[in-house]
Amino acid sequence: MNKIIYNFANRNNNLGTETAFTVLAKANKLAAEGKSIINLGIGQPDFPTPEHIVEAGIKALRDGHHGYTQSTGIPKLREAVSEDIFKRHNQNVSPENILIVPGGKVIIFFAAMLMGEKNKEILYPNPGFPIYESAINYSGAKAVPYELSEKKGFSFSAEDILNKINDKTSLIIINSPANPTGGVVPKIELEKLAKGLEKHPNVILMSDEIYDQFCFGSTPFTSMLSFPNIRDQLIILNGWSKTYAMTGWRLGYGIFPTKLYEIAEKLAVNIHSCVNASAQYAAIEALQGSQECVVEMNNAFKKRAYYMYKSLNDIDGFNCQEPNGAFYCFPNIKVTNKSSTIIQNELLDNLGIATVAGTSFGKYGEGFIRLSCANSSEAIQEAIERIKAVY
Ligand code: PLP
Numbered sequence: 001m002n003k004i005i006y007n008f009a010n011r012n013n014n015l016g017t018e019t020a021f022t023v024l025a026k027a028n029k030l031a032a033e034g035k036s037i038i039n040l041g042i043g044q045p046d047f048p049t050p051e052h053i054v055e056a057g058i059k060a061l062r063d064g065h066h067g068y069t070q071s072t073g074i075p076k077l078r079e080a081v082s083e084d085i086f087k088r089h090n091q092n093v094s095p096e097n098i099l100i101v102p103g104g105k106v107i108i109f110f111a112a113m114l115m116g117e118k119n120k121e122i123l124y125p126n127p128g129f130p131i132y133e134s135a136i137n138y139s140g141a142k143a144v145p146y147e148l149s150e151k152k153g154f155s156f157s158a159e160d161i162l163n164k165i166n167d168k169t170s171l172i173i174i175n176s177p178a179n180p181t182g183g184v185v186p187k188i189e190l191e192k193l194a195k196g197l198e199k200h201p202n203v204i205l206m207s208d209e210i211y212d213q214f215c216f217g218s219t220p221f222t223s224m225l226s227f228p229n230i231r232d233q234l235i236i237l238n239g240w241s242k243t244y245a246m247t248g249w250r251l252g253y254g255i256f257p258t259k260l261y262e263i264a265e266k267l268a269v270n271i272h273s274c275v276n277a278s279a280q281y282a283a284i285e286a287l288q289g290s291q292e293c294v295v296e297m298n299n300a301f302k303k304r305a306y307y308m309y310k311s312l313n314d315i316d317g318f319n320c321q322e323p324n325g326a327f328y329c330f331p332n333i334k335v336t337n338k339s340s341t342i343i344q345n346e347l348l349d350n351l352g353i354a355t356v357a358g359t360s361f362g363k364y365g366e367g368f369i370r371l372s373c374a375n376s377s378e379a380i381q382e383a384i385e386r387i388k389a390v391y
Pocket of ligand 1: 175
């Protein structure tokens with residue numbers, strides 16, 4: 001028999017991945033072998049989806065919502081998103097500019113496909129969510145990192161980003177509150193960025209606001225929708241995964257300027273047709289029902305993040321800044337003289353604690369590890385005890 005030669009397209013060699021899923025698989029394997037594992041690796045709320053939202057999804061199935069929906073999302077859901085934005089940010093966004101997609105991640109891929117190609121450059125945060133760099137590389141564009149440094153509280157300076165723009169720059173990605181650092185960018189920097197972008201009408205900004213409702217530090221969250229001067233060059237990424245503990249439902253949305261929306265809609269038709277119908281009905285209930293669950297989760301993450309960062313600072317070798325939002329601590333482990341990957345492996349193999357090496361979020365993540373606060377206070381306390389006993 002002939003040996004098959006898989007002559008696949010070269011761009012596939014450029015795809016990266018999300019190590020959090022690899023760590024999760026390894027942690028699950030160790031747990032199945034009987035090892036006591038504390039999972040501080042994966043970035044998803046440890047809360048179940050609130051009951052009223054689950055019920056709305058079940059009702060939608062019982063009511064016969066089994067077919068395709070509009071590829072852009074059911075109109076009632078797009079209106080609910082528009083109303084939610086008005087309620088929270090006092091900004092008008094037309095449902096015509098809102099695209100419902102199967103997970104916020106899809107918007108990263110769409111933005112990269114819309115704006116990236118050979119001879120273009122895309123700026124992205126580093127350390128940052130690894131899919132940014134992966135999607136940029138896949139698009140053929142050059143991925144240009146801007147560093148989020150610990151010294152600046154893992155925020156960025158608008159000037160830094162604006163100085164990196166050249167003739168080839170087509171897209172800038174920002175993320176606040178941020179994964180993996182827990183950093184939140186102050187309004188003043190965002191305002192400066194918006195002002196500076198006025199001089200670059202050929203550059204699009206994608207603001208990943210998926211953690212917007214988990215912001216509990218001294219710097220309040222500001223949406224890029226607050227700056228009407230850049231609305232025509234702004235893509236927003238948001239969704240239900242984190243806010244309503246709905247990671248497995250696969251639901252997210254993007255807001256696009258009209259011209260880009262038309263292409264994004266075609267991408268949606270070509271790739272996924274539409275989002276699962278019952279999940280969309282559940283999403284309406286999430287936005288229109290009680291928001292008590294969101295407040296509860298935010299309070300829990302705040303309490304755990306505070307405990308985690310304080311306790312990590314009592315351990316030799318770990319220096320942690322207080323996170324401002326999202327649900328992660330990102331301690332500096334440089335004084336251990338071990339790489340992030342070594343510490344990640346030591347914690348999992350020797351202590352049964354799943355974490356993610358900082359380098360999984362880009363080269364500037366070396367010397368850091370990410371610990372998720374999305375586990376019970378008891379589990380976090382136990383993890384801290386285990387680390388304390390050894391380091
Ligand atoms: N953006 C950031 C910064 C994230 O951390 C994540 C998920 O971890 C996503 C986007 C993707 O979210 P979703 O699960 O809705 O695709």
